[in-house]
Amino acid sequence: MITDILYRCPECGEFEWLEDGHCRHCRVPVRVLSRKNVAVDGQSGDIAHWYAKVRGHALPQATDGMILHSGRVRLSREIQKGRFKGLSGVHAIRYGREFMTEGSIALYSDRLVFPGASSRESIPFECISAVTIESNTVIVDRTDARTVYIDFQEESGKKWEDCIQKAIARFFSPAEIVEFCPKIRFAQPSSKKPERAVGHHDIRVRAQKWYRSDFPPASSLLKRLAACLADGLLDIEFTGMENIPSRGAAILAANHVSFLDGIILAACLPRVVRFMTKNSQFNNPAMRVILKLGGTFPVKRYRTDVVAVRNALRVLQHGHVLGVFPEGERSWDGRMQPFKKGTLRLMLAAGKPVVPVGISGIYELMPRWTTTLRRVPVRITVGEPLRFTVNPIGCQTEEDIAAADERLRRTIETLI
DSSP, X not given: OGGGTOOXXXXXXXXXXXXXXXXXXXXXXXXXXXXXEEEETTEEEEHHHHHHHHHHSOOOOXXXXXXXXXXXXXXXXXXXXXXXXXXXXXXXXXXXEEEEEEEOOEEESSEEEETTSSSOEEEEGGGEEEEEEETTXXXXXXXXXXXXXXXXXXXXXXXXXXXXXXXXXXXXXXSOEEEOSSSOEEOOOTTOOOOOOTTSSOOXXXXXXXXXXXXXXXXXXXXXXXXXXXXXXXXXXXXXXXXXOSSSOEXXXXXXXXXXXXXXXXXXXXXXXXXXXXXXXXXXXXXXXXXHHTTOXXXXXXXXXXXXXXXXXXXXXXXXXXXXXXXXXXXXXXXXXOOOHHHXXXXXXXXXXXXXXXXXXXXXXXXXXXXXXXXXXXXXXXXXXXXXXXXXXXXXXXXXXXXXXXXXXXXXXXXX
């Protein structure tokens, strides 16, 4: 539903606001024109415009410091589900969720509290290392490596992700937070170098071999089938396909607005592209087989995943194309989000050509806040490969990362 992202009235800022085409509080009329455009009080604008107004409203706060109190939620914790072994020697631990209890949560100015659960628990902001969202589940990772999954049963999880992040940012002010996922990262002086670690100059990883071929017949069949389905069901136009190197390792970097982005690119590009995919997708046995045949491998989005980085290097060492979405997750409003520092650092350290890809039109096809498809024209443009000077992780500065960020971002924006 569109209220998953427009969870407050853009005009008055009240929650639980939309009713019969009006805000139930300030009574301004609201009309959904398309998946990308909404008219509020007669003024038409895209989702990004109204979402910016929603995020611009201040957080409410009671005298006791409470900001929000939720309806019914389900709490789960992280557990290991097994191991994953895929093509190119990739391997990782699969993680899942174990139900803990039902109840409610309360957001305060300095902590998260679970007052309605069977056992009261409080998480001070100092103990939170990351906050992100998958579907309607907010994931809170802690500094003690305990992960809490909060599945909202009656309201928008996006509302809670935004409000928790905003409360944490206010708590640590004037220090500036530049990332909340895969870890809370504060702004640093551009000349400051990261702490050196043993092995960061030599990024090669040990090869693994438990598979007969990187291109089994079933993988080729799956790719052809997916390409036929995409061609028959969707209206897609590709340009710049000649910019994809015909052989050798490369990194394909695209903007990310829909669940279908990776599927379309993996199915329709002339070379096999091996994508990182969020770990939770690998828990379904049937999906795990499909993802394995597609050459993908799991990554934990809510924590710095060293194993996923090693697997990415294995893919490149085997001479394949590694697919990444530098934003780290799908955009909610269609705008390109900030790029993740870890992805940029990997690009600089790997020293492989980076192939930029711009995807446009796919937000109207299937935005993040819905699961239904609408047939609309989609254009995918592949740009000329970018080459960055090899820069080992232990030598990179914030200035180096910012320069790579600007160059890649500017290039992808011209392709969209």
